[in-house]
Amino acid sequence: MAKMTLEELRALRDEKKKDLNKRDVADKTKQVVIGMGTCGIAAGAKDTLNAFLQELDAQHLTDVLITQTGCMGLCYVEPTIEVIAPEMPNVIYGKVTPDVAKTIVRDHLVNKKMVSEHIFDRPAADIIDRGGK
8 A cells, every 4th residue: 555645644634524514513503314124224225324425415415414324114115214303394205316415405404495306205195295395
């Protein structure tokens, strides 16, 4: 392995600090819980997690906590994620590919509009019809 310069080490440290901050609960108002049970991982949850992290960076969102959990019991629609955000109902999305993850960040977390075609648990149908409001 090649030696790293001091500048490269500092850049690596800063990058890792930024990644760790996404898991720090301080000053977070929203949460994305990613199902990382065996079924979720087999269905591509790791790629989904990476897509969330990349899109949060692209949108410059620092108030979103990313956490992982085991199986959510919706194995037939893995990868599954739960989004918890103020002024919005808690929602579990299913079949969340990396592209869907980016859509969820933009639509649900930024624009407060649910991604109806991927909702698999909660909220009631009348809330979905009103776009989550």
